[in-house]
Amino acid sequence: MRIVLVGPPGAGKGTQAAYLAKNLAIPHISTGDLFRANISQGTPLGLEAKSYMDAGQLVPDSVTIGMAEDRMGHADAANGFLLDGFPRNLGQAESLDDYLKGHDLKLDAVLDLEVPEDEVVKRIAGRRICRKDSSHVFHAEYNKPETEGVCDVCGGELYQRDDDSEDTVRNRLEVYHTQTEPIIDYYKAQDLVVTIPALGKVSEVTERAMAALKALSE
Ligand code: AP5
Numbered sequence: 001m002r003i004v005l006v007g008p009p010g011a012g013k014g015t016q017a018a019y020l021a022k023n024l025a026i027p028h029i030s031t032g033d034l035f036r037a038n039i040s041q042g043t044p045l046g047l048e049a050k051s052y053m054d055a056g057q058l059v060p061d062s063v064t065i066g067m068a069e070d071r072m073g074h075a076d077a078a079n080g081f082l083l084d085g086f087p088r089n090l091g092q093a094e095s096l097d098d099y100l101k102g103h104d105l106k107l108d109a110v111l112d113l114e115v116p117e118d119e120v121v122k123r124i125a126g127r128r129i130c131r132k133d134s135s136h137v138f139h140a141e142y143n144k145p146e147t148e149g150v151c152d153v154c155g156g157e158l159y160q161r162d163d164d165s166e167d168t169v170r171n172r173l174e175v176y177h178t179q180t181e182p183i184i185d186y187y188k189a190q191d192l193v194v195t196i197p198a199l200g201k202v203s204e205v206t207e208r209a210m211a212a213l214k215a216l217s218e
Contacts (some may be wrong), residue, residue: 002080002105002106003022003083004082004107004113006113006180013085014084014204016205016206016209019206023206027081028135029068029077029082030086030135031086033084035049035053037134053163054163055176056167068092068096070100070135089179093186093187108213111196111212112197113198113205126142127139127160128159130151130154130158131157132155132157138158143202177211196209
């Protein structure tokens with residue numbers, strides 16, 4: 001399957017993507033994680049992305065689209081992928097359509113994680129991620145690691161993201177409403193959007209998403 005996950009910052013896209021990708025045996029492709037990996041490796045792409053991310057702004061399409069297309073072209077994505085955080089504006093959505101058409105592929109679904117704004121703010125404030133692998137995500141209250149500050153999966157150090165400060169989160173939410181939300185209508189016009197209520201336990205949200213995907217394939 002080829003799936004796009006959309007939702008405001010802190011909605012739980014990364015958390016759900018990890019479970020859904022495992023259940024569906026497809027790679028989880030997060031442009032945020034790709035940028036963070038480039039930042040920690042000190043690449044020119046990472047250096048360019050960091051200033052935008054720290055300000056809560058989108059990294060320019062000229063950088064982002066090529067990076068996402070390159071990742072979708074890897075061998076492990078030949079039978080499908082779960083996109084998390086891409087596309088994030090109409091230009092990226094149109095480019096993705098062109099890329100898929102050019103490869104004779106299509107999307108199966110766009111899962112829209114729906115969470116009230118006060119909840120996403122709480123989720124972001126308590127988020128802790130692993131330094132070794134930023135797809136390992138915890139929460140200081142809702143999804144505690146067994147040992148404080150240590151990743152349950154790989155033992156890496158847990159830390160708070162630089163862009164999770166209050167001011168940056170406000171900018172990220174504003175960018176989401178103005179630039180990313182319009183892609184939901186774009187995909188509604190293609191009859192691809194499934195809204196997933198994303199309050200409740202992580203496992204309950206995964207079950208809702210899996211049930212919605214199963215219903216699509218029946
Ligand atoms: P990115 O890394 O994609 O961040 P985001 O979209 O802002 O989303 P988040 O990672 O903040 O949240 P999430 O929805 O994944 O939530 P999570 O699962 O962690 O992007 C960062 C930046 O990179 C952007 O601002 C931009 O600068 C740049 N960028 C990335 N992609 C780009 C693109 N395509 N174009 C241009 N720029 C781009 O969950 C949050 C917390 O809640 C966690 O602590 C988790 O444990 C907890 N939680 C999750 N589910 C639940 C639940 N059901 N109940 C209770 N707690 C929960």
